[in-house]
Amino acid sequence: MKACNLRSAILMAVLAAAIPAHADPLAQVVGRWRDSDGESEIAIARCGPALCGRIVWLKEPRVDRFNPNEGLRARSLLGMQVLSGFAPDAGGTLTGNGYNPADGKTYRTTLALSGPDALLVRGCVLGGLICDDDTWTRQP
Numbered sequence: 001m002k003a004c005n006l007r008s009a010i011l012m013a014v015l016a017a018a019i020p021a022h023a024d025p026l027a028q029v030v031g032r033w034r035d036s037d038g039e040s041e042i043a044i045a046r047c048g049p050a051l052c053g054r055i056v057w058l059k060e061p062r063v064d065r066f067n068p069n070e071g072l073r074a075r076s077l078l079g080m081q082v083l084s085g086f087a088p089d090a091g092g093t094l095t096g097n098g099y100n101p102a103d104g105k106t107y108r109t110t111l112a113l114s115g116p117d118a119l120l121v122r123g124c125v126l127g128g129l130i131c132d133d134d135t136w137t138r139q140p
Contacts, residue, residue: 001031004008004097005042021110025088025092025094026046026050026051026086026087026088027034027096028046028077029044029051029086029094029113029119030044030046030051031043031044031138032056032136032138032139032140033043033053033136033137033138033139034136034139035120035134035136036135036136036137038059038103039058039059039060039140040055040057040058040059040077041055041056041057042054042055042056042082042083042136043056044083044086044111045083048089049086050085050086050087050096051083051086051087051096051105051111052081052083052084052085052086052096053077053080053081053082053083053084053086054080054081054082054083055077055078055079055080056078056079057079057133058077058078061076061078062076062077062101063075063077064076064077064101064104065075066078066101066102066104066105067101067104068104068105077101079089079100080099080101081086082098082099082100082101083097083098083099083109084096084097085097086109086111093110093112094110094111094112095108095109095110095113096109096111096126098121098123100123106115107123107124108123108124108125109121109123109124110122110124114135117137117138118135118136118137118138119135119137120133120134120135121133121134121135122134123137124140
């Protein structure tokens, strides 16, 4: 009986190890990412059932000067949440909202890995008619 339990345990461990990494699309995106111009790094983490992202490093100190709320324009971008609500949509794409401090606007945004260390971030308006892409690089 004990040998059968041992075999079952080994089989379960082998099967668990064989589950592909893409089984959890959220887990693949969790981590620290540098934007394409090297000006900031965003830490993407789980926020409840979804993902969110905060600015955790800035090359130069900056404030949220384009925020539509005048009272928030003097706040530092460091520590600011810029990604929220990312979860797989019906097609499996990670979709949520991305705040762009460069213009103070929030866009419908998608996140997609384009290799193990590259994240394609796409913000769109007008139902996806106009989009802008940025490729972020995974940081250690």
